[in-house]
Amino acid sequence: MDGPPWLDAEDDPLVRLVAQDISVPLGHFDVAHLTSPIITLEAGPDATPLTAHKAILTRCSYFAKCLDDRFEEGINNKIKLPQESPEDLLKLLSWLYTGKLYAGDREDMQIVELRSEPTTMAVMDLINLFIIADKYCCDRMAAKVLEIVGDSDCIGPEEVSVCHLERVYDADLRGSLLWQVLMEKLARGFHRADQRFDVLSLYGKGLDAKPDIASDLLMEIARIVKEEPLVACCKDQRENSNIQVCKHG
Numbered sequence: 001m002d003g004p005p006w007l008d009a010e011d012d013p014l015v016r017l018v019a020q021d022i023s024v025p026l027g028h029f030d031v032a033h034l035t036s037p038i039i040t041l042e043a044g045p046d047a048t049p050l051t052a053h054k055a056i057l058t059r060c061s062y063f064a065k066c067l068d069d070r071f072e073e074g075i076n077n078k079i080k081l082p083q084e085s086p087e088d089l090l091k092l093l094s095w096l097y098t099g100k101l102y103a104g105d106r107e108d109m110q111i112v113e114l115r116s117e118p119t120t121m122a123v124m125d126l127i128n129l130f131i132i133a134d135k136y137c138c139d140r141m142a143a144k145v146l147e148i149v150g151d152s153d154c155i156g157p158e159e160v161s162v163c164h165l166e167r168v169y170d171a172d173l174r175g176s177l178l179w180q181v182l183m184e185k186l187a188r189g190f191h192r193a194d195q196r197f198d199v200l201s202l203y204g205k206g207l208d209a210k211p212d213i214a215s216d217l218l219m220e221i222a223r224i225v226k227e228e229p230l231v232a233c234c235k236d237q238r239e240n241s242n243i244q245v246c247k248h249g
Contacts, residue, residue, distance in 0.1 A: 040078045043086040050089055056096050062136040088132050095141045101129050123159050124167060130178050131171045150181045157189035165213050174212060187220040
């Protein structure tokens with residue numbers, strides 16, 4: 001589909017992506033945005049060039065500060081990001097241009113809510129998008145991820161696993177809002193009236209190498225059980241008690 005004359009697809013591949021995708025809400029920006037100076041982002045050790053319009057890029061507070069006229073980046077309209085992958089930057093740019101979340105292809109991540117069975121990979125994609133948004137202080141993008149992850153109709157406890165917490169932990173986001181949402185969902189996966197769990201079995205899921213995750217998870221399970229005492233722990237259920245204390249040895 002041909003875009004309007006001020007969309008120069010030859011000069012800007014990201015604008016071409018926007019112009020050709022009829023699902024993009026074009027009201028998300030106007031002519032002034034797309035006639036602003038072009039900024040070059042040099043991504044990765046090979047300095048792969050990605051381009052974006054300054055007025056779009058500065059919607060992200062990180063880039064707004066980088067492109068201040070007092071700094072070299074703002075004067076040269078070029079930002080070097082040797083530690084960042086081009087793929088991750090493209091996900092961020094896609095959000096800044098369209099207000100949609102992309103996992104690396106043209107599938108809008110927001111349609112996860114339409115899936116009957118969201119996959120573990122879909123949850124991981126959302127986590128990675130949150131990590132990118134947090135890194136570059138893109139608050140609206142992070143909030144959108146939280147909205148999807150937190151919606152029980154989109155992602156239930158059964159879709160969340162320890163590997164998701166490990167990814168957030170490794171990104172140094174323990175205690176973040178995403179951490180809290182995922183932690184509660186995982187804990188609620190153990191909190192079912194017809195299910196018992198053995199505390200020690202949690203460590204068989206690899207949590208022995210991540211004591212911080214194990215500690216936070218057990219505290220969250222304890223909080224939920226205290227508020228909604230339904231779960232039984234281990235096989236030997238004590239009478240007149242909603243939760244069991246495991247005795248081993």
